[in-house]
Amino acid sequence: MNTMTAKTATLRKIKWKKILPISLMALPGVLYLIVNNYLPMFGLFIAFKDINFAKGILASDWVGLKNFEYLFKTRDAYIITRNTLLYNGAFIILTTVISIAVAILLNEIRNMFAKRFYQSVILLPFIVSMVIVSYLVFAFLSTENGLVNNYILPLLGISEIAWYMEKEYWPFILTSVHIWKQIGFSTVIYLASIVGIDPEYYDAAMIDGAGKWRQIRSITLPLLVPIIITLTLISIGRIFYSDFGLFYQVPMNSGAIYDTTNVIDTYVYRGLLQLGDIGMSSAAGLYQSLVGFILVIISNLIVRRISKENALF
Amino acid sequence: MYKEQRIWQWISHIVMILLSLAAVLPFILLFVSSITDESTLIRNGYSYFPEKLSLEAYRYLFDHSDTIFRAYGITIIVTVIGTSVGLIITSMVAYAAARRDYPFHRILAFLIFFTLLFNGGLVPTYLLYAQYLQIKNSLLALIVPYLLMNGFNTLLVRNYYLTSVPDELIEAAQVDGAGEFRTFFTIVFPLSVPILATVGLLQAIMYWNDWFNGMIFITNPKLFSLQNVLNTMMTNIEFLATTSTSDAASIIAQVPSTSVRMAIAVIAVVPIFIAYPFFQKYFVKGITLGAVKG
Numbered sequence: 123m124n125t126m127t128a129k130t131a132t133l134r135k136i137k138w139k140k141i142l143p144i145s146l147m148a149l150p151g152v153l154y155l156i157v158n159n160y161l162p163m164f165g166l167f168i169a170f171k172d173i174n175f176a177k178g179i180l181a182s183d184w185v186g187l188k189n190f191e192y193l194f195k196t197r198d199a200y201i202i203t204r205n206t207l208l209y210n211g212a213f214i215i216l217t218t219v220i221s222i223a224v225a226i227l228l229n230e231i232r233n234m235f236a237k238r239f240y241q242s243v244i245l246l247p248f249i250v251s252m253v254i255v256s257y258l259v260f261a262f263l264s265t266e267n268g269l270v271n272n273y274i275l276p277l278l279g280i281s282e283i284a285w286y287m288e289k290e291y292w293p294f295i296l297t298s299v300h301i302w303k304q305i306g307f308s309t310v311i312y313l314a315s316i317v318g319i320d321p322e323y324y325d326a327a328m329i330d331g332a333g334k335w336r337q338i339r340s341i342t343l344p345l346l347v348p349i350i351i352t353l354t355l356i357s358i359g360r361i362f363y364s365d366f367g368l369f370y371q372v373p374m375n376s377g378a379i380y381d382t383t384n385v386i387d388t389y390v391y392r393g394l395l396q397l398g399d400i401g402m403s404s405a406a407g408l409y410q411s412l413v414g415f416i417l418v419i420i421s422n423l424i425v426r427r428i429s430k431e432n433a434l435f
Numbered sequence: 436m437y438k439e440q441r442i443w444q445w446i447s448h449i450v451m452i453l454l455s456l457a458a459v460l461p462f463i464l465l466f467v468s469s470i471t472d473e474s475t476l477i478r479n480g481y482s483y484f485p486e487k488l489s490l491e492a493y494r495y496l497f498d499h500s501d502t503i504f505r506a507y508g509i510t511i512i513v514t515v516i517g518t519s520v521g522l523i524i525t526s527m528v529a530y531a532a533a534r535r536d537y538p539f540h541r542i543l544a545f546l547i548f549f550t551l552l553f554n555g556g557l558v559p560t561y562l563l564y565a566q567y568l569q570i571k572n573s574l575l576a577l578i579v580p581y582l583l584m585n586g587f588n589t590l591l592v593r594n595y596y597l598t599s600v601p602d603e604l605i606e607a608a609q610v611d612g613a614g615e616f617r618t619f620f621t622i623v624f625p626l627s628v629p630i631l632a633t634v635g636l637l638q639a640i641m642y643w644n645d646w647f648n649g650m651i652f653i654t655n656p657k658l659f660s661l662q663n664v665l666n667t668m669m670t671n672i673e674f675l676a677t678t679s680t681s682d683a684a685s686i687i688a689q690v691p692s693t694s695v696r697m698a699i700a701v702i703a704v705v706p707i708f709i710a711y712p713f714f715q716k717y718f719v720k721g722i723t724l725g726a727v728k729g
Contacts, residue, residue, distance in 0.1 A: 143615035144530075144537045151528025152546065154583055157568075158560070159550040165559025179562060224454065227447040240451040242715050244458045249707055249718070251644035253665045257700045258461040260669070261468055261481045267693065269464065272480030302457065307722060314723040334443050366647070374669065390557050395651060400558065407556035415553045435548065 169408040173400045189405035198389060202406070206385040209293070209369075210361045213300050214354060220301060221308035222346065226338055228309065229316045241313070245306035252367025259299060259372050289379040296383065299372055300365070315349045316342060348429045355428075359421035362386065362414040386410045462704065469493070469697035476693050492694035496702070502656075502664070503699065509577070510660040510703075514642040517578045522635050524582060526627060529589050530619055533596035534605075544593065550586040561651060576652035577660060581641060588634045591724060595630040596623065633721040636714050643707065661703045668696050 172185045193199050224244070231237045247255070262269045263285040271282040285291060323341045332340065366387040373383040386406055393403025426433040468481045472489035479486065496503055532543040560580070570576040583589060600623055608618045624631075649663035659667065711718075 140536065140615060141538065144534060145539070147527040147615070147619065148531035148539075148543055150524045151531075151583065151589070152543070154524060155528075155546055155550060155586075157563070158580065158583065159554060159586075161563055162555025162559035163553060165555050165563060168559060168562070179566065224450070227450050230443050230447040231451065232444065236448070236451075240455055241719070242711070243455040244451075245715070245718070246458050246462070246708070246711070249640055249644075249711065250704055251646060251662050253646045253662050253669070254465075254700055254704055256669065257665065257697065258465055261461070261464050261697070264481070267476060267480040269481045269483075273482065305454075306458070310719050310722045333439055371646075371666075371669075387557075391651075394558050394561060404558040407558045411554060411556050418552050 163411075166404070166408050166411060168400070169404040171401075173404075185401075189401040190409070193402050193405045193409070196402075198384070198402075199406070199409075201381060202384050202386045202389045205382065206364050206387075207361060209296065209300075209385065210357070210364060212293075212297055213304075214357045214361070216297065216301055217304055217308050218350060218354060221305055222312050222343075222350070224305065224309045225312035225316055226342060228313055230334070241306070241310065244309060247303045248307045252365075252371040255299065255303060255367075256371040256374060259295070260374070263295070286374055286376045287378045289382040292373060292379050292382040296368060296372060300368055303368075311353070312346065312349070315346055319345050351428055352425055355421040355425045359418040360414070362410055362417060364388075366391065462708075465697055465704075466701055469694055469701045471694055473692075473694050489694075492698035495695050496698055503661075503702070505657065506659050506661045506664045507702075509574070509658060510643060510662070513574065513577045513645075513660060514639050516574075517581060517642045518635050518639045520578070521582045521584060521638050522631055525584070525589050525592055525634065526624060526631060527619070528583075529592035530596055530623060532589075533593045533600075535602070544590070547586045547589050547593075551590075565652065571652050572655045572658060574658065577645070577648050577658070578642075580648050581638070581645065584634075584638045584641060588637065592627065592630055592634060595627055599630075600626050633717050633724065636717050637721050640707070640718075661699070665696075665699055665703060668699065 168179060168182075169189055170184055170186060171179075171182045172188070173179060174182045177183075228237060228240060231240070260268070263271075265271060265282065265284045265286065268285070270285075275282060283291070285295070319342065323345075324337055327337050327341060364385040364387050369383055369385045369388045370391065373379055376383075386409075390403050390407045390410070393399045393406065397403075422433055422435060464481060464483060467483055467485065468476065469492050470488050470490060471482070471485040472487040473491060475485050475487045475489075528543065528547070531537055532540050532547060534540055564576065564580065565571050570579060604622060604626075605618055608622050609615075613621070644662060645660070646662035646666045649658075649660050650666055653659060653663060656667070
């Protein structure tokens with residue numbers, strides 16, 4: 123009896139000798155996640171409050187759904203939802219189509235040095251910050267000094283355009299900038315899948331006399347379908363979140379073009395830090411978190427059905 | 436057949452050359468603008484072939500190097516500290532979540548994973564950091580919010596431990612009497628260098644390029660990173676003049692503003708472009724790893 127308890131005691135001791143140090147290793151990360159990620163989740167309740175900094179956040183009055191009522195009564199709610207969905211929708215479709223085409227062409231290139239060189243160069247825009255990108259765009263579109271107004275439009279016989287004041291151009295500008303910055307990244311992903319296709323398929327097709335075009339249509343594209351669907355669904359899961367830098371920096375926060383440049387993320391930011399309208403801002407934030415959450419869950423459920431190993435959970 | 440091959444080669448090269456030009460030309464315009472004479476620039480606008488070149492912008496930066504070097508220093512400090520501390524925290528928590536004999540490993544993995552699905556967003560995060568933790572106008576504000584980068588990278592590292600570090604190795608070390616910490620730091624950590632290099636690289640680029648934390652948390656120009664200097668200058672051209680210690684009024688008169696802005700953008704981009712050929716292999720690996728498993 124005595125030896126038994128002694129044995130369990132040592133076993134327990136050994137167990138603690140393992141649990142304790144590993145828990146200590148996990149501790150900084152866990153604390154960080156709690157502060158940086160979990161506390162803000164609980165902080166979403168401020169969307170139901172009328173924040174008054176004199177009273178403090180916790181002591182501010184509860185107002186129920188008032189903030190949401192105000193938010194959805196404005197035209198803003200419609201505009202930011204529309205812009206977020208349309209931009210991201212266009213981004214998903216265009217980036218997928220273009221980067222697959224580029225990846226197929228890149229894969230055709232025999233010269234390994236050239237192949238790697240092209241891949242590296244088209245990735246360059248991806249590694250610079252949006253602030254730098256906004257400088258580049260400004261060099262082209264600045265009304266007084268821009269290259270487009272000074273050199274390109276005169277060639278076409280068009281008079282100068284105040285780009286940062288006219289909203290109808292921005293859907294094209296922002297989409298182009300996004301594709302320019304993102305295409306290298308997506309190409310790398312699709313290229314990796316194309317490289318992974320078994321060469322035997324192509325050998326067999328060649329024996330049957332199939333040309334390149336036929337091979338692409340009958341082998342490459344069908345074999346890419348699972349990854350295309352997966353990546354697209356993952357993007358759709360994140361369609362409620364946009365690239366804040368793109369929509370804030372590139373239009374240079376110009377008020378005249380908010381109609382076509384404002385998305386949920388920029389709206390939340392401006393409400394919080396420029397207008398001081400925490401009620402609206404936090405309501406829009408909660409709206410984004412909730413709809414975003416639902417979309418991620420739904421898209422993941424579908425991914426699971428199609429290819430289980432690519433599902434998040 | 437052979438002819439068709441050649442046509443495809445040609446088409447591919449032509450398209451890729453055009454795309455490469457599209458990727459590079461804006462940066463060339465940025466560079467040329469930075470060495471364009473200020474009055475030429477104002478008269479003719481940004482151009483690839485300016486009438487008159489001048490290094491005035493760089494000379495100006497050199498004369499006011501205190502502001503720029505300071506910003507450079509901040510960017511470097513934030514990148515180095517953020518990436519190293521981030522990697523240590525990431526690898527430790529990922530390791531704990533990967534140890535199958537650790538009873539909380541599943542809970543831990545879920546705790547990390549859930550942050551990918553749901554988040555509090557900007558408002559609560561900002562209020563927490565600014566109002567409660569009071570990290571405004573400190574270096575912490577530039578480092579802390581991005582320490583774990585995102586749960587996704589932590590899970591990548593965890594996955595690496597699960598698949599590439601055999602349990603037997605850990606057991607053997609412990610039979611030899613090594614404690615958990617020693618096992619981790621002398622055996623597991625060195626083995627995971629490939630994945631940590633990849634994740635660390637992504638994180639370092641993120642810190643180097645970050646302007647957002649500076650924009651929302653930093654109002655003191657002394658703590659501005661390079662990106663924040665650029666960001667501020669875009670809205671306030673006189674930034675350099677007003678933060679300089681010497682006679683402000685006389686400086687404003689001689690600020691070659693347009694080309695100076697471009698010059699600062701150039702010196703913010705150049706280090707990444709110089710380092711890029713060396714890290715691009717890891718970078719491409721990081722992208723494919725992330726996409727295929729996510």
